[in-house]
Amino acid sequence: MANKCILGAKASVSKPNEKWGFSRESSDSKDISNKDPLTGLHRTGLDKYLGVIFPETTDWIHDKAFGLHDNVSYRIRPDYRSDSLMMIAEFDGLPHYTDPAVIIKDDKNTNIYKQHGYKVVHIPYFIQLTNEAVAKLFGVKVEESLFNVSYPSLGGVGQKHNPSCLCPEGLKRMARDFKRFPEQYEINIVSVPFYCRRGYICFRYDRYISK
Numbered sequence: 001m002a003n004k005c006i007l008g009a010k011a012s013v014s015k016p017n018e019k020w021g022f023s024r025e026s027s028d029s030k031d032i033s034n035k036d037p038l039t040g041l042h043r044t045g046l047d048k049y050l051g052v053i054f055p056e057t058t059d060w061i062h063d064k065a066f067g068l069h070d071n072v073s074y075r076i077r078p079d080y081r082s083d084s085l086m087m088i089a090e091f092d093g094l095p096h097y098t099d100p101a102v103i104i105k106d107d108k109n110t111n112i113y114k115q116h117g118y119k120v121v122h123i124p125y126f127i128q129l130t131n132e133a134v135a136k137l138f139g140v141k142v143e144e145s146l147f148n149v150s151y152p153s154l155g156g157v158g159q160k161h162n163p164s165c166l167c168p169e170g171l172k173r174m175a176r177d178f179k180r181f182p183e184q185y186e187i188n189i190v191s192v193p194f195y196c197r198r199g200y201i202c203f204r205y206d207r208y209i210s211k
Contacts, residue, residue: 020044020147023129025079025091026062039151046091049129050080053140059084069116076109087119094125094161097170124177125161126153127184136180149183152191 018041024032027045035042050060061081066074080089090110095102106122113120121137123129128147135141154162166174178185 018042020049020129020145022147022151022153023049023091023123023125025093041151046080046089046123049134049146050089052144052146053134053138053142054082054085057082057085066113074112076112078109078113081118085119086117087121088113089121089123092122092124094165096124097166097174100167100169103167103169103173124174126174126188127177127181128153130184132183133181149187152188153184154188154191 021042021044022036024043024045026032026047029043029045032043032045047060047062050057059082061083063077063079064081066076066078066081068074078088079091081087090106092106096106097103110120110122123137127133128149128151129137130147130149131142131145132149134146163171163174178188
């Protein structure tokens with residue numbers, strides 16, 4: 001059955017689990033206490049998600065220099081690093097899709113982390129941490145119900161995080177990411193008619209990458 005899209009308080013779907021909100025880099029993010037103006041849903045720091053995905057892991061390091069590896073000192077700062085898991089988790093916010101220099105830097109840093117044996121998990125700002133997404137990204141099955149996929153992640157005109165505001169390389173990157181998570185692509189496309197009345201530009205990942 002196709003997912004229904006929740007758009008505001010008048011939506012004719014049941015109220016989802018409100019514990020888990022739209023992802024942000026950390027619980028200290030400046031907008032963490034704000035609710036999404038379209039859906040009314042709150043934000044949840046990536047640290048909270050990592051806590052339930054890896055409940056036994058206590059060595060997550062947030063926003064600290066990668067440091068000394070193989071006699072090379074790195075100043076680059078991954079969002080989250082666990083040496084016990086040999087894993088790095090990066091929350092890719094809007095600049096990772098609007099600024100070509102940031103996209104190039106992401107590729108360079110990811111290669112460095114991988115060369116030193118770390119698994120690198122990128123979490124795009126528009127891909128929410130549902131149980132299915134967590135299984136794909138981290139290879140972990142979480143029993144607790146996480147983010148409700150019925151909420152769209154992209155905004156309309158006047159909200160700078162929609163596809164019309166991205167650079168060309170950012171659009172390609174978004175297309176590749178959405179192709180990995182078709183269920184989240186579909187729920188965002190379902191919301192497009194709502195935005196189209198305000199001039200929203202329809203995004204189709206198959207326009208940007210080969211099938």
